[in-house]
């Protein structure tokens with residue numbers, strides 16, 4: 525769910541950067557925006573890869589009548605939510621002041637991403653539980 529949140533923040537920022545004109549050209553043509561977008565793309569793909577791999581692994585565990593590997597699920601939740609927050613924050617930066625208005629959905633994505641590090645278990649508490657299983 526939260527690698528999807530990260531992905532939606534990236535998509536919104538990419539589309540906005542293509543449309544927003546500043547300095548006489550779409551802001552996607554400015555190098556600082558390009559670098560940010562590629563960093564966001566990389567982070568989203570890393571979080572998606574881990575969550576899919578963990579899902580497949582735990583599905584195979586279930587098929588083999590074995591318990592799920594909880595530490596991998598926790599790693600995926602923590603990385604996914606922290607990626608969602610970081611990418612949504614970068615997206616808000618790309619939107620500038622518009623990113624803080626309710627006119628653009630990125631404002632809501634950012635709030636949802638922030639809540640994700642608290643809901644379904646605070647990330648620090650989950651990490652402590654994960655650590656006991658290493």
Ligand SMILES: Cc1cc2nc3c(=O)[nH]c(=O)nc-3n(C[C@H](O)[C@H](O)[C@H](O)COP(=O)(O)OP(=O)(O)OC[C@H]3O[C@@H](n4cnc5c(N)ncnc54)[C@H](O)[C@@H]3O)c2cc1C
Nearest residue numbers: 635636638639640641642643644645646647648649650652
């Ligand atoms: C958007 C959202 C949706 C939610 N949905 C649900 C839901 O559907 N069902 C449900 O049951 N709950 C839900 N919750 C509640 C959520 O599970 C709790 O908010 C979460 O578990 C944290 O509990 P808390 O808010 O009481 O914080 P606290 O437990 O008071 O934690 C506050 C801070 O203290 C730290 N802390 C707490 N205990 C310790 C400790 N022993 N050692 C060190 N540090 C500690 C935490 O890491 C955190 O930083 C939701 C929360 C949010 C934000």
